[in-house]
Amino acid sequence: MRNFFDEMHGADGHIRVAYADIAAWLAQTPAATLHAKREEAERLFRRIGITFAVYTEGGDTERLIPFDIIPRVLDAEEWAFLERGLKQRVTALNRFLADVYGPRDIVRAGKLTNEQIDAHPAYCEQMQGVTTPGGVYTHIAGIDLVRTGANEFYVLEDNCRTPSGVSYMLENRSVMMRLFPDLFARIGVEPVARYPQDLLRTLRSVAPTSDEEPCVVVLTPGQFNSAYYEHSFLADEMGVELVEGIDLVVRDKKVYMRTTGGLKRVHVIYRRIDDDFLDPMVFRPDSQLGAFGLMEAYRAGNVALANAPGAGIADDKAIYMHVPEMIRFYLGEEPLLNNVPTWDCANEGALAYVLDHLEELVVKETRGSGGYGMLVGPHSTKKTREAFAKKLRQNPSAYVAQPTLALSTCPTFVADGTAPRHVDLRPFVLSGADGIRIVPGGLTRVALNEGSLVVNSSQGGGTKDTWVLHTRQGGAK
Amino acid sequence: MLARAAESLFWLARYMERMDNLARLIEAAQSMAGVLSETEEWRSALTAAGVEELYDNVYDAVTPDSAARFLCSSPDNPSAIVTCLDFARINARAMRGALTRDMWEAVNQGWLESRQLGSEAFSPARLPDTLDWVRTISTRFSGAYQTTMLRNENYWFVRLGTFLERADNTARILDVKYHLLLPQESSGVGGMLDYYQWTSVLRAVSAVRAYQWVYREEVKPWNVAELLLLRPEMPRSLRxxxxxxxxxxxxxxxxxxxxxxxxxxxxxxxxxxxxxxRIGDIFQSGLHEHLTTQIERAAELGDQIAAHYMR
Known part of the structure; x- marks a missing residue:
């Protein structure tokens, strides 16, 4: 058994200061009370209707993501460090996207080739030469972080397209405040409720100049999408319309929505549909989810899209390896947040190494998501490794490999009491023409199965409320 | 507001109201058991709900048990109570942002509870409780929208759906029973049986007490018709x-x-x-004709509203 850093007990078994109040609360609270609170939490989530759809055969398509009532805590100093690192990283990612779709300085500098960019599936040709307000392409980014020690954080993955999960961050907090008002009265926790207003400000900051008050909408694929709850939640919290493709119409390169009073101009679209579905005129012709002519309106600067089409080229697992270099290249700074060492299997030497060390590595599909199609070496059998090696040899450029990280654990309420479970963290970084905003915290995902390192909700993952403590807040009495 | 949102809110309200009216109708039918011919009473409930023909396709005879089940939960009935709740939730979910949280919770909670109902919930013994539950849901929903919605377009479309549906339902119930209200040639008026029959009309729209407060006299057919058509203080009247x-x-x-x-x-x-x-004029030119026209015009009005605001 490997040694994992436990965020409550630290490396030496002493309760860390940030967790002092939580530890005391856990010690005082009878298990029966915690059980009752957990059941109450589940009832609340069901009633509010925070469900997600799972694509499996048969059964109930609306499920709850399990919620753990023990919060995950970060102190003010840890958060300040993460915040600096996140701002730096997302600034560099936006500079990279502006460069890819603009002058391509990074190619001239010899760090990437034109082929690497142009042949990339997430590269969007229609975006070449399009400049965006504030040079922002990924307005809403979700950066997945893991922790391996008291001061060791790694970026596992950047999500620059349409990252989801922020509604869980907000609802987890409101459920926790309802269940444990006394804890919030005692412990100073940074609020997260301003996220929707921050998001609205960010979106408005990139609106095309116009005489009218900018009209922002959220574009959803509809109620059968797995993240529909989040789409409607955000639209509601921002006080803007939640539209579907059929509500939009493009006339004279301007976008309008159909209202009870006729057509109304739309200036900013927070789109939660994939690039391919945005505009049947230039992308998938069979798409009913977008609006015909949308890209023309966008290229004419009459409507803003967040995130920009083609932003996905910055979050691909093969491009990921180059992010530290991007930070140095565009910002002239040393990266604050570590990358996980990554072997690109397209490279022959790397492939040989990966094949030799399958037992200790995590191998992922470059285009995969949701934790599907990956091999977790230490948890694999000889048979699965052999099968995987075969796939790997057939199509090496579809895979990257990383060492199995010793993900930190947090106390989690499980069937037989409180036990450590592995966690990650997805903070949400908002970039507008007027700067970057990050609410303190993010979505903590927890692998509920003992020993599991996979936190994805589709594979036994749950969530926790994430607490960032106020400055000068000790906790220990 | 979005045209599609107006449509969803309008239909959400209609389905919630329809469900509520069905519950009252079934309750009235059940309460007449033992007084009148059960078959007669349940058949008129099926007719008022507009599903008589569908029912006859599935069943050979009208029994209280099968009629109640058909009106409440049969998959063969597209306007069964449980189906109304399904449609209400689909409309609510399609436009969640246009609903307040309280409204959504009222609909969603009701829908979740409906999925827990076993088939014994519609047995004659349990039916009254189940119908109470239905009315609790619709009351919760209308309470939620009355107390939490901004008085903007969203609110007016919800209200519009509620009242158009209610007008349609009241007209249908009256139409099914209109023959009871026609002036009788023979002098049977005032008998115990008549009293129960007229009362059954009032019961189906929860207006037995209201009648007493408004007229302060024994139940008379033309008063019943006036109450449900023309009296402004009666909340389910067409007026x-x-x-x-x-x-x-x-x-x-x-x-x-x-x-x-x-x-x-x-x-x-x-x-x-x-x-x-005036109620006298309506009787003179024909109550049934009047009600048929009302039902047709309610449908026409629904189409015109859609044409003006929802395309």
């Missing part, structure tokens, strides 16, 4: 419904700078006919 409908349409028109269309004209015409109508 009250159309007063509310014209008000909603006026409010919506005001949002759009006074722009009006055929739906406004039609609603106004129906409302003023009810406002200035």
């Amino acid at each position: 009250a419904c159309y007063d509310a409908i014209t008000d909603c349409l006026d409010q919506i028109a005001a949002v759009h700078g006074g722009r009006r269309g055929e739906c406004h004209r039609l609603a106004g015409a129906i409302a003023s006919q009810l406002r200035y109508g």
Whole structure:
């Protein structure tokens, strides 16, 4: 058994200061009370209707993501460090996207080739030469972080397209405040409720100049999408319309929505549909989810899209390896947040190494998501490794490999009491023409199965409320 | 607001109201058991709900048990109570952002509970409790929208759906029972059986007490008809419904700078006919004809509203 850093007990078994109040609360609270609170939490989530759809055969398509009532805590100093690192990283990612779709300085500098960019599936040709307000392409980014020690954080993955999960961050907090008002009265926790207003400000900051008050909408694929709850939640919290493709119409390169009073101009679209579905005129012709002519309106600067089409080229697992270099290249700074060492299997030497060390590595599909199609070496059998090696040899450029990280654990309420479970963290970084905003915290995902390192909700993952403590807040009495 | 949102809110309210009216109708049918022919009573409930033909396709005979189940939960009935709740939730979910949280919770909670109902919930013994539960859900929903919605277009479309559906339901119930209310040639008026029959009409729209408060005399058929057609203080009367409908349409028109269309004209015409109508005249020209016209015009008004605001 490997040694994992436990965020409550630290490396030496002493309760860390940030967790002092939580530890005391856990010690005082009878298990029966915690059980009752957990059941109450589940009832609340069901009633509010925070469900997600799972694509499996048969059964109930609306499920709850399990919620753990023990919060995950970060102190003010840890958060300040993460915040600096996140701002730096997302600034560099936006500079990279502006460069890819603009002058391509990074190619001239010899760090990437034109082929690497142009042949990339997430590269969007229609975006070449399009400049965006504030040079922002990924307005809403979700950066997945893991922790391996008291001061060791790694970026596992950047999500620059349409990252989801922020509604869980907000609802987890409101459920926790309802269940444990006394804890919030005692412990100073940074609020997260301003996220929707921050998001609205960010979106408005990139609106095309116009005489009218900018009209922002959220574009959803509809109620059968797995993240529909989040789409409607955000639209509601921002006080803007939640539209579907059929509500939009493009006339004279301007976008309008159909209202009870006729057509109304739309200036900013927070789109939660994939690039391919945005505009049947230039992308998938069979798409009913977008609006015909949308890209023309966008290229004419009459409507803003967040995130920009083609932003996905910055979050691909093969491009990921180059992010530290991007930070140095565009910002002239040393990266604050570590990358996980990554072997690109397209490279022959790397492939040989990966094949030799399958037992200790995590191998992922470059285009995969949701934790599907990956091999977790230490948890694999000889048979699965052999099968995987075969796939790997057939199509090496579809895979990257990383060492199995010793993900930190947090106390989690499980069937037989409180036990450590592995966690990650997805903070949400908002970039507008007027700067970057990050609410303190993010979505903590927890692998509920003992020993599991996979936190994805589709594979036994749950969530926790994430607490960032106020400055000068000790906790220990 | 989005045209699609107006449509979803309008239909959400209609399905919630329809469900509520069905519960009252079934309750009235059940409460007449032992007084009248059960078959007769349940058949008229099926007719009022507009599903008599569908029912006959599935069953050979009308029994209280099968009729109640058909009206409450049969998959063969597209306007069963449980199905109304399904449709209400689909509309609510499609436009969640246009609903307040309290409204959504009222619909979603009801829907979740409906999925826990076993088939014994519709057995004669349990039916009264189940119908109470249905009315709790619709009351919760209307309470939620009355107390939490901004008085903007969203609200007026919800209200519009509620009252158009209610007007339609009241007209249908009256129409099914209209023969009971016609002046009798023979002198049987005033018998115990008549009293129960007229009361059954009132019961189906929860107006037994209201009748007493308004008329303070024994139940008479023309009073019953007047109460349900023309009295403004009776919340399920056509008059009250159309007063509310014209008000909603006026409010919506005001949002759009006074722009009006055929739906406004039609609603106004129906409302003023009810406002200035006399029950004696209605009986003279034919109660059934009057009600048939009302049902047709409610459908026409629904189409006109959709044409003006929802495309």
